[in-house]
Amino acid sequence: LEAVGCGVLIDGNRLEVQAPPWRADLTDPADLVEEVVRLVGYKNLPSTLPIAAAGHGLTNSQRLKRRVGMTLAARGAVEVLTYPFVGDSELDDLQIPIADIRRSKVRLANPLSDEQPYLRASLLPGLLSTARRNLGRGSSGVSLFELGSVFQGESVGVVPRPSVLERPSADEWAALNGLLPSQPMHLGVVLAGEREAAGWWGPSLDHGWSDAVQMAQVIAEVIGSEITIEQGNDQVFHPGRCATINRAGKPIGVAGELHPRVIQAWSLPTRSSALELDLDALIAAAPAVRPAPAVSAHPVAKEDLAVVVADSVTVAAITAALRAGAGDLLESIRLFDIYSGPQVPEGHRSLAFALRFRASDRTLSAAETAEARQGAINRAGLDCGAVIRGA
Template sequence: MKAPLSWIKDYVDVPAHVTTDELTRRLTLTGLKLEAVESPGREITGPLVIGRVLTMEPEPQKNGKTINWCTVDVGDANGTGEPQGIVCGAHNFAPGDLVVTVLPGGVLPGGFAIGARKTYGHLSAGMICSARELGLGEDHDGIIVLPPDAGEPGQDVRPVLGLDEEVIELEVNPDRAYALSLRGIAREALVSVEGADRFRDPAVRDTPAPNADGHPVVVEDPAGCPVFVARKVTGFDPTAPTPDFMVRRITAAGMRPISLAVDVTNYVMLETGRPIHGYDADKVQGAIVVRRAREGERLTTLDGTTRELDPADLVVTDDSGIIGLGGVMGGETTEMSGSTTSILVEAAHWDAVSMFRTGRRHKITSEAGRRNERGVDPTICEAAADRVVELLVEHGGGQAHPGVTVVGSPPAVPAIRMAADLPQRVAGLPIDSRTVVASLQAVGCRVDADGADVEVVPPPWRPDLTDPQDLTEEVIRLVGYDAIPSVLPTPPSGRGLTRAQRLRRRIGRTLAGEGFVEVVSFPFVGASDLDDLGLTADDPRRDLLELSNPLNAEAGFLTSTLLPGLLRTAGKNVGHGNDDVAIFETATVTLPRHAGPAAILPVDRRPTDEEFAALDAALPAQPLHLAVVAAGDADSGGWWGESRPVTWADAVEAVRSVAAALGLEVTASAVELAPWHPGRCAELSVDGEVVGHAGEVHPTVCQAFGLPKRSVAAEVDLDLLMARAVDLRRAPSFSSYPVAKEDVALVVDTGVPAAEVEQALREGAGELLESIRLFDVYTGEQVGPGRKSLAYALRFRAPDRTLKEGEAAAARDSAVALAAERTGATQRA
């Protein structure tokens, strides 16, 4: 809200020593935040004076344009006292008129410097200014013609135009709609600034009593429109200009002057906060009826848009049909125009919730709707309408019709009971009951003290005051937010991290140590993302939970896998020149249970255990997953050696490292699953339960996400891993006795996983086995087609003794025998 300082002071006396900075500081402290302090003439420098037009000679030009060669008396402002020769293209003035003249050396808004220059065959020394050129409005087709008594030629015109006026721009919260008016801001200045007094309420005036001569009005929906006031002005001169003071104030407040009839309604709205609408009375047919719209009805509003109305919309109608969208925007059929001589003034109070919904439904934003949807004083409709009539008569030459229509009455404001010491308890300040009463009375409340409580009736312009907490805020803001002591509460002793937090930190540290960087992705996907992953139509990961209001129409589902977001992030890094990428993410995925929608429970009681269970059942499963993606080189090359590209084994090893950090051991076996490459995908299990997959990403998936071929990825269910995790890690015990080394090479079919052979060797070797490691894989003529040789290094050691000769060999033979039994392995010679 923009408010000229002089307009504020029309309604409240502010001590002379209070500067603009102090006024705005106090307003900010009590809830109206300062956005800016502007001055229309701040950008204008140099000589800007009153000039009197002496002569005006029209000169047609070859381009069809007619310019005026003028001589203008500017007194002694030009240093010579001689008339100034100026070329002007406007035609809305005549010899003898007083105009605004900027002389050479002046600079207008936008850095437009004025000098003497030759144009249209004349030396033009200055400019006769329009409102737009001075930054006072949008009118540039006609220059500003000053009143005959504005001053003498050569006099500085700044005070005449109010260019030195300071305009305060305030940020008004939605619950303080009363401050969207000069009436409300002046009232805030009264209670905010020490020494301010004599508040003159522009909405307090004697108004004529309702009578039977007014325009007939019927309100069919009193809940939506509790008050409707109608007044009429006849004999109005549609060519009458808007007075200069009104133009200046409307423009300074951020609105555009249009015509006297429209400007008066806007001026009164800015003054009182009450939106007003004017109809061309000669176009209104019969009685006005306020009702809800009916199915299929339409209205062409003032902005030229034809709108399909909703049955929840409040509309204003006459015998011809709908003529306005109540409280939001009028209709074209009764719009005031340049020929309007009879004006019907409407000042109605509308239900704020209905106004808000109608405005959003039709995507209409207007100054009137902005106020109506936040709540306006319902008791000032008659005063606002009377003020509009007064201004139209005074400046438009009209006559006030004797008829006055008032339908309905303002809704009653309920009383609020509050403990007198509540503000003190909330703020931690010594606020006595007298201060509470005085503060609430200062903002317009009616207060009755009743022992330890107070009964408060909020003023009608404050619909935001509905409970004791609202009243407490009013008291505290007037006492001063800056007076509230800054006391930090004593925090309770910490309970430490939860088990899940400890494990997640352990996982993060492990992956960081392996060279991975953590990222956070949006949890939203679309069907195209799953197509890019190469998922089949029956893949369970395509069962997604749809969002009712997605941020992006192309990503309208909660993801069931972390891979789309992680692959996309890796692809963006590669696209920006970061060829070597290793990233990970831990986040929940969403797996629908299809238990039906959750029931809407009442709020007047605690839900039963069965209702809680039903709510939980309706929620989707949200397990915690871990995903990693790597591309490029795993080890960089240099003088120390060649680089090593990532392989599917790096993805498996990343999961093995996480599992080892949790005290678990992962078993890998071959499987085929999108988005991994067939034959290069491992199914990862712990104690026989599948926890995830890892391997090389399929080339088509790499291409879809902008990754190089042979990029790798893994995704596991962290909930499953953490459920089995060892909380207390014990340091391993080491034997000081010598180790016995045994190597075996086993030949198996190429389709037998090395992990199965290793598991069989581990079980067959018994307790003496300390470690086992696959160190060579061979395929070739020596083992025959369809076969492969797996070489393992077995290490045996006893914790309490040196192994005797033959013990290690016996354990080795036992291991080989079990591997042969389970996998068909034969020992290679």
């Protein structure tokens, strides 16, 4: 240390070091240690590799996140990693309201760009920028997704700096952690342009809002969590083609067609769609072990029915009522037709469902099937005011 101009006073095992005025970088004991190592030579220090603790494989959360990525990739989506930085102009282009949590502004102390001084609170800005870039370079369609953290909170004032002489106390550590914003893991998807190219088999098919909603349903099924989907009202999305994704009655995401002004601001094809949901919330509700599906060797009983309901009744509501009324014998229910026009009262529509009944231990009789079907009709009438079409 004296060789670099330091004044050194030895007191037993204690060194008191006075840094020279031209070495303003020597401010902490760690700086002095680093200086000694530099002078002695890193090559003269013995190397000791740390011993890694025995692993236990991936956690359940890690396995599910990997499963989500593999599922989306199998459906033709490409995973991207975008920068987690945003600016006010991007949030304005998305039409995010001022009070929205996606307007959270966690400001960086040293941003790479003054135009993007904040950490993202939504995955959509980065995904939309990536979609625009690829479409601008000749791609006829893109299907992109990202698994990443978002930062929801506000910037704090002066952050306390603990001493480097010792480990921070429990109170200091808790205070530092308390300054951090919430950082949930989100899943973001952007679908734009062609989904299938044109060919001898027919014209090209474009991505639509229903593709984004279906991806949310597929992800929930893969994870093993139940979700409900209802009409949404998000300013980022088209007012008539937006769905809110709920888990246990709490919104955890949104999917649908982007608002025309958002599409114009980002120079995307018409009908471009997106999905963003809180993946941590979905995984937290997933079972640790999913039971294997029960497979029955007995034949299925098929029943189709069409009910007339008011336009204000959602498909999710009527589906839930039919499922509850049909009971345990119902294996599956699927909406296959929506009709409004002649033979249906004004302000109403006809919804046609395919119901499949099956028992695990016997072949269902005609009477059992009819009873389950009638139970579904009765419950739909009670809960939703539904009537059988043509009755």
